[in-house]
Amino acid sequence: MTSPLVLPAAPLLEQYGEEARLCSCANDQLTLVFSRRHPFDLVELEQLLEAVGWSRRPVRRVRKALANSLLTVGLWRHDPRIPRLVGFARCTGDGVFEATVWDVAVHPLYQGSGLGSQLMVYVLEALEAMGTERVSLFADPGVVNFYQRQGWELEPQQHRCAFWYAS
Amino acid sequence: MTSPLVLPAAPLLEQYGEEARLCSCANDQLTLVFSRRHPFDLVELEQLLEAVGWSRRPVRRVRKALANSLLTVGLWRHDPRIPRLVGFARCTGDGVFEATVWDVAVHPLYQGSGLGSQLMVYVLEALEAMGTERVSLFADPGVVNFYQRQGWELEPQQHRCAFWYAS
Numbered sequence: 001m002t003s004p005l006v007l008p009a010a011p012l013l014e015q016y017g018e019e020a021r022l023c024s025c026a027n028d029q030l031t032l033v034f035s036r037r038h039p040f041d042l043v044e045l046e047q048l049l050e051a052v053g054w055s056r057r058p059v060r061r062v063r064k065a066l067a068n069s070l071l072t073v074g075l076w077r078h079d080p081r082i083p084r085l086v087g088f089a090r091c092t093g094d095g096v097f098e099a100t101v102w103d104v105a106v107h108p109l110y111q112g113s114g115l116g117s118q119l120m121v122y123v124l125e126a127l128e129a130m131g132t133e134r135v136s137l138f139a140d141p142g143v144v145n146f147y148q149r150q151g152w153e154l155e156p157q158q159h160r161c162a163f164w165y166a167s
Numbered sequence: 168m169t170s171p172l173v174l175p176a177a178p179l180l181e182q183y184g185e186e187a188r189l190c191s192c193a194n195d196q197l198t199l200v201f202s203r204r205h206p207f208d209l210v211e212l213e214q215l216l217e218a219v220g221w222s223r224r225p226v227r228r229v230r231k232a233l234a235n236s237l238l239t240v241g242l243w244r245h246d247p248r249i250p251r252l253v254g255f256a257r258c259t260g261d262g263v264f265e266a267t268v269w270d271v272a273v274h275p276l277y278q279g280s281g282l283g284s285q286l287m288v289y290v291l292e293a294l295e296a297m298g299t300e301r302v303s304l305f306a307d308p309g310v311v312n313f314y315q316r317q318g319w320e321l322e323p324q325q326h327r328c329a330f331w332y333a334s
Contacts, residue, residue: 057264061298065261070235092260092267094232097224100259100267131228136305 005122008033015083016076021122023075023087026113031078032086034122038074040066044085052105070095071126075106075119086110089123095130101137120150172289175200182250183243188289190242190254193280198245199253201289205241207233211252219272237262238293242273242286253277256290262297268304287317 005021007013013020017037025032042059050056066072075087087106093099101123106116127135139147148154172188174180180187184204192199209226217223233239242254254273260266268290273283294302306314315321 061263065263068237068261068263092265094235094259094269096228096232096235098259098267098269100265102261102265138303 005034005118005125012078015080019126023115023118023122025110025115032110032115033076033078033083034119035074035076036071036126038076038083040072040074040085040088042066045088048085048088048107049103049105051107054103054105066090068092069102070099070130071123073119073123073126075115077110087115087119089119091123091127091135093132093135095127095132097132098134098136099127099130099132101135104137116146117150120147172201172285172292179245182247186293190282190285190289192277192282199277199282200243200245200250201286202241202243203238203293205243205250207239207241207252207255209233212255215252215255215274216270216272218274221270221272233257235259236269237266237297238290240286240290240293242282254282254286256286258290258294258302260299260302262294262299264299265301265303266294266297266299268302271304283313284317287314 004024006024008016008020008022012022012031012033015038016033016035019036020038021034023032023034042062046056046059046062069090070093071091073089074085076083077086087110089101089104091099091101101120104116104119106119124135137147137152139152144154171191173191175183175187175189179189179198179200182205183200183202186203187205188201190199190201209229213223213226213229236257237260238258240256241252243250244253254277256268256271258266258268268287271283271286273286291302304314304319306319311321
């Protein structure tokens with residue numbers, strides 16, 4: 001898989017980690033950055049997940065789940081001092097034979113301009129770099145087409161588990 | 168979930184760990200023990216998985232996958248010095264909101280007497296004790312009924328993902 005994601009300038013790499021990538025968006029006033037390293041404010045994270053319609057979860061349990069996750073990715077609206085979290089995804093799994101993507105979210109104010117697709121590219125590249133063989137996710141009926149357009153394959157019988165195979 | 172699994176005597180707990188449980192079987196000459204702690208010989212493990220018909224995987228990658236797993240369970244034919252691995256299962260996941268069961272195997276010589284069902288009880292009790300909310304697995308068509316009989320629920324549309332909910 002070749003990446004459409006752009007490497008940010010040195011100051012952003014310092015702030016967001018060396019695996020950080022830019023997320024392109026229609027509004028050129030914004031700088032959006034994918035990061036695997038920038039820490040999360042768990043209240044801000046749950047507010048994001050609530051904004052996309054999911055029910056709030058106890059922060060203590062979310063903290064444990066993130067600590068046990070294989071990969072956590074934030075999409076940040078850049079600010080030198082206080083970046084805002086506008087997207088998120090995490091993965092569990094062994095990182096070798098399989099991984100599963102959870103909690104894929106882009107804030108409603110930032111949806112509809114391809115940020116979700118770039119988020120999935122960033123996630124899959126990170127998993128592929130680990131040597132992960134297969135990635136699965138559980139897609140709601142409303143987003144199955146979104147994942148199929150990106151090359152995810154549904155299992156037979158029209159169920160809602162989608163798989164991605166490392167090239 | 169109440170456990171039909173029996174606590175072994177002190178010497179076995181010392182050998183297999185405090186979470187060890189006895190696995191009942193028809194042959195009263197055998198002592199079979201579930202353990203989350205007894206170390207695996209990765210060659211013996213891959214031989215077991217081969218015996219149930221899966222293709223062998225590189226030991227280096229298996230070691231990494233086990234290290235990244237949330238839970239690994241061995242079913243051991245007890246011997247004070249050299250226990251033999253006759254069953255296995257492992258789980259990945261965050262251990263909070265979800266976990267997924269992989270590599271469920273009972274050696275063909277030991278199949279057909281309820282060992283697999285007891286193995287799943289042991290696995291689910293361990294996950295429930297962690298506070299895991301939902302457990303999933305990917306069942307081959309041939310074993311879907313096996314899991315349904317144990318209370319696993321298939322998603323709509325007859326697909327092959329089964330879920331277990333913590334009581």
